[in-house]
Amino acid sequence: MASTITIEVSRYRPEEESEPVFQSYEVPLRSDWVILDGLNYIKNELDGSLSFRWSCRMGVCGSCGMMINGEPVLTCAAFLESYAPGPIRIEPLQHFPVVRDLVTDMEDFMGKLTTVKPWVVREEEKPVEEGEYKQTPEQLADFKRYSMCINCMLCYSACPVYGLEPEFTGPAAIALAQRYNLDSRDEGNDDRMEILSHDEGIWSCTLVGECSEVCPKDVDPAGAIQRYKLAGATSWWKSILLPWQK
Amino acid sequence: MNRNAHHTLHHPKWYRVQKPIFWWVKRFADIRFIFRELTSLAVAYSVILLVVIYRALLTSEAAYTSLTTTLREPFWVTINVIALGAVLYHTFTWFNLAPRAIVMRLGKWRIPDLMIAGGNYAAWIVISGVIYLAYVSG
Amino acid sequence: MSAKKSNDPFFWTLFGAGGALSAMLIPAFLFLFGIATPLGWVEGPAYESVKMVLLHPLARIVAFFLVSLSLFHGAHRFRFTLYDGLQLKHLFQLIAVICYGGALAGSIVTGYILW
Numbered sequence: 001m002a003s004t005i006t007i008e009v010s011r012y013r014p015e016e017e018s019e020p021v022f023q024s025y026e027v028p029l030r031s032d033w034v035i036l037d038g039l040n041y042i043k044n045e046l047d048g049s050l051s052f053r054w055s056c057r058m059g060v061c062g063s064c065g066m067m068i069n070g071e072p073v074l075t076c077a078a079f080l081e082s083y084a085p086g087p088i089r090i091e092p093l094q095h096f097p098v099v100r101d102l103v104t105d106m107e108d109f110m111g112k113l114t115t116v117k118p119w120v121v122r123e124e125e126k127p128v129e130e131g132e133y134k135q136t137p138e139q140l141a142d143f144k145r146y147s148m149c150i151n152c153m154l155c156y157s158a159c160p161v162y163g164l165e166p167e168f169t170g171p172a173a174i175a176l177a178q179r180y181n182l183d184s185r186d187e188g189n190d191d192r193m194e195i196l197s198h199d200e201g202i203w204s205c206t207l208v209g210e211c212s213e214v215c216p217k218d219v220d221p222a223g224a225i226q227r228y229k230l231a232g233a234t235s236w237w238k239s240i241l242l243p244w245q246k
Numbered sequence: 247m248n249r250n251a252h253h254t255l256h257h258p259k260w261y262r263v264q265k266p267i268f269w270w271v272k273r274f275a276d277i278r279f280i281f282r283e284l285t286s287l288a289v290a291y292s293v294i295l296l297v298v299i300y301r302a303l304l305t306s307e308a309a310y311t312s313l314t315t316t317l318r319e320p321f322w323v324t325i326n327v328i329a330l331g332a333v334l335y336h337t338f339t340w341f342n343l344a345p346r347a348i349v350m351r352l353g354k355w356r357i358p359d360l361m362i363a364g365g366n367y368a369a370w371i372v373i374s375g376v377i378y379l380a381y382v383s384g
Numbered sequence: 385m386s387a388k389k390s391n392d393p394f395f396w397t398l399f400g401a402g403g404a405l406s407a408m409l410i411p412a413f414l415f416l417f418g419i420a421t422p423l424g425w426v427e428g429p430a431y432e433s434v435k436m437v438l439l440h441p442l443a444r445i446v447a448f449f450l451v452s453l454s455l456f457h458g459a460h461r462f463r464f465t466l467y468d469g470l471q472l473k474h475l476f477q478l479i480a481v482i483c484y485g486g487a488l489a490g491s492i493v494t495g496y497i498l499w
Contacts, residue, residue, distance in 0.1 A: 318422040
């Protein structure tokens with residue numbers, strides 16, 4: 001009847017082991033099952049001690065990202081069958097500290113995200129009576145792509161620069177900064193440039209391009225960072241050549 | 247910024263991995279990336295060759311002839327073939343990535359990335375053709 | 385909060401200009417002078433005509449920018465290759481001085497030879 005597939009899961013239980021070990025499980029190979037279904041099968045039927053994060057199982061919440069055979073992937077969006085005959089090797093997202101099994105710590109990103117002011121910055125809010133801030137479809141199109149980010153951290157896991165230099169602000173945070181920079185209602189461009197035009201900001205990126213390859217939402221953080229560099233270089237030259245202009 | 251990554255505090259039991267020095271030898275895409283970055287050496291070599299040609303040209307006809315003779319040695323031909331391969335890879339990756347940094351518009355219309363890259367290639371072919379014709383027609 | 389301003393916008397501009405210029409011009413040059421002529425695929429022009437074309441004031445200016453910007457392009461990229469590929473970030477200043485210093489020295493020598 002139904003065949004099975006082997007899943008090798010990285011287990012890390014800090015009270016038991018000092019470094020992760022792999023544990024194998026056999027799960028049914030059903031054509032309508034994604035890897036996350038396989039993990040839930042393990043959790044429910046085989047081994048309740050396995051820890052991992054998930055929520056929506058439809059590519060919206062961004063919490064089930066893991067390394068599948070060495071590549072960062074959303075486990076709710078990857079079918080077991082596309083990895084047949086297996087085995088499938090599942091590890092926690094790389095470049096992050098492992099808390100337990102497949103659970104990583106993302107505090108670093110959370111801290112960085114707030115520093116880039118990912119919200120509409122206004123020098124002065126206009127009174128409510130004056131109505132909403134209007135935007136044309138073209139203006140929306142300028143930043144819409146960058147607004148699709150679900151903070152799943154696949155891009156940080158794919159980025160070797162972040163792996164080598166944890167100080168790097170990183171792909172998603174810079175793409176989100178760019179999302180607000182390109183928003184016609186926003187006035188925070190200068191603030192964000194001040195924050196990001198540093199060695200640990202946009203200038204750390206060497207355009208490896210892997211962040212955009214793995215992004216499940218097609219955000220293209222690599223492109224966002226290159227555009228940001230161009231804007232950063234332009235404003236730098238302006239400040240040198242036309243210092244009286246502010 | 248210059249903030250240290252702050253997930254290091256107070257959790258001695260969290261498991262952390264240091265990236266190995268040669269992290270990039272394991273995946274083809276990473277090797278390709280490092281190769282793209284190393285084309286910088288071929289670019290530098292090529293322009294040094296251009297300066298050497300200039301110097302011979304400005305010294306004397308004998309110096310120039312002796313240089314062209316040296317360039318016929320298999321060693322230098324091999325070096326130049328390798329360098330040309332690397333420089334061509336630089337050219338292709340450069341043209342393909344350029345639209346990622348540059349957004350060009352005509353009025354409201356945003357020029358598609360493919361057209362920007364295509365424009366680069368077209369200019370490259372024309373310029374190379376002109377150099378070639380100028381060279382062979384002596 | 386605010387660290388020192390980065391010098392990278394300056395070097396990145398040179399990197400970009402050099403990358404574009406070298407991508408456009410070097411393949412044809414290297415193919416003709418380094419491969420096609422030495423292997424006899426095309427007949428190289430005579431000394432006098434090479435001299436006439438390459439020593440034209442305009443050609444010298446193009447050549448100088450090509451050489452100098454390409455050297456800075458190479459220096460900038462190679463500097464980051466050393467960081468990424470060999471994790472030499474701790475030698476940050478030394479590497480920057482050697483790479484950009486080399487490109488600067490190369491540009492000066494080129495200017496000296498050309499004029």
